[in-house]
Amino acid sequence: MSAITVSRVLRTPELVSEPVRLRVMEAVARLGYVPDPAARVLASAKSDVLGILIPSVTNSVFADVLRGIYERVEGSPFHVQLGNTRYSILEEERLLGVFSRQRPAGLIVTGLDQSARSVALLRQVDCPIVQIMEIGDEPIDMMVGFSHRDAGRAATRHLRDRGYRRIAFLGARMDPRTRRRLEGYGEVMKEAGLFDERLIVTTQRASTVTLGCELLSELLSRTLEVDAVFCNNDDLAIGVLFECQRRRISVPDDFGICGFNDLEMMAVANPPLTSVRTNRLEMGRKAIELLIARIAGEPIGAPVVDLGFEVVARRSTAGPLARDARPST
Amino acid sequence: MSAITVSRVLRTPELVSEPVRLRVMEAVARLGYVPDPAARVLASAKSDVLGILIPSVTNSVFADVLRGIYERVEGSPFHVQLGNTRYSILEEERLLGVFSRQRPAGLIVTGLDQSARSVALLRQVDCPIVQIMEIGDEPIDMMVGFSHRDAGRAATRHLRDRGYRRIAFLGARMDPRTRRRLEGYGEVMKEAGLFDERLIVTTQRASTVTLGCELLSELLSRTLEVDAVFCNNDDLAIGVLFECQRRRISVPDDFGICGFNDLEMMAVANPPLTSVRTNRLEMGRKAIELLIARIAGEPIGAPVVDLGFEVVARRSTAGPLARDARPST
DNA sequence: TTGACGAATGATAGCGCTAACACTTAAAAC
């Protein structure tokens, strides 16, 4: 029996007759034979690696996306290779270089703001590519995400509709997506004639609960005329809530709080915190589904998938006039 | 100029004369040549892959360890290949099989409780191995972690020393490390003559803040005689705090709360929550340092590194008698 | 002068697999 027959049994068993196939499979099982992936890649010029580039491994948003990714890769013949760009465009370029040499079967990159060199590299690489987290008009190949600008608009409108007027924006780790949320906030505030630069407090530091406390303190030291805050993510919102508790600021009566991402803890805080639900798990799943479909040559629908978002209204934004009307829990 | 000379310039430049070396390097830069990693692995029978097996990518504990890992791998010639075992011993076996075929340069696995087959595989693999998170007496190769049993003992002793008597244990996702913390708790409680089975509430569900609320409710429905709780991690502790706020249970006066891992939010909660600080970042860093040192053939110190832990006492465990004596913040 | 030696470079083979094509056999079509 020749080597190529074994190779065929392992890769395309339907091309091998049943008796031969069974004998080979028996021998493979008995000897514990497993093909050498390096030799495979070298001979076939394709690997089974799906390269994933994300800016952070500790941010729970990406952790959820990753979980969706692993969930769908599971059971497929592919493997995940993770690259951590740490929010650096140069590191992203470097990692793309490393990944592209490995002839990946597919690539996932975060966001729309790759450097020109990264984009050039991505256009050369001969594999499907999904940009995740955001959507835009010019996908390199495919996209799965939602509009952060629209989400920022929706959250701000929600606070405005609930009767808040002096609505602040707290932002940490101002990456492109955070900036677009801020953009949406600014638009709505201007449209409502409520815009005031002093209401915007941002920092490049990474988002933490502690930072939420600090940013609220910074905000309150600038102006006492604030009656709500849109936090660019939930860590900050929890920090703001803790700080309000300490300062005996009543939420939502005197102060509304809206977070972003709707982490599970938002629903059980006191009061429960309003947030913008994003489909992070689904984002990871869908990205892998698109990659695998394209690798298999199957047709995909639209190359840009909008997973949307949803403002989940909870008591923390019941409104400044809600003191008497609000539910007991 | 022959191919082997180029290969030498790239791998062992000190063996090539300066003029030749410079010419080759110039050409490499000009042509943008980069060697094919698959061919390299095939020819040299060694890869630059460090395989990492962790049970979860969403658990922030492992996210921190990962960050330490990426930090140290950065700048080295190695790459991280991440495997997610999802707390399944079988999945761990499978992934070890996949990894070992890639002739990894090093391996990191989580915990001490690998299956017999996994251990056999690990002993066969020709690369350094680090077991992380825990320490024990029989390392497969090397270990970096701390004693969860001792940490459980320390936290329970702390609650006891602060004057709490009816100290409960809340545990989620009862993995081997959680069980050893429970073991430590049980020992101290028995030594103090305080042990009561009804005070132990555990579940296999993954740990969340919401689950902390639920487990506390479950506990209080069993017995009202509880004056403190040791949560097997910080998510639960935060949930317990929120639930106490809702039930108007005064922390720490009527109820003490101690978490585990000391996530950053613990320090800014109301009241600040006591927790057991663990060196997660350092765990990742140290594991990679050990691997790289061994790959380079450098001597390492002891093969088992105890990174320890520390009970960080905050107001949430000031004690039932502290009502008058406690600080104002 | 000669041989030994080390430094620098090259020639050869092969890592373990798969692509591409070649061949064999039996069934189907003419």
Place this chain on the structure above:
DNA sequence: GTTTTAAGTGTTAGCGCTATCATTCGTCAA
């Protein structure tokens, strides 16, 4: 009965590197 076709299996070559050994050349000791 011959040709065509398809299914099943084998042969050959080569993927892009590096291990190993061979060669060249200059230097130095005997």
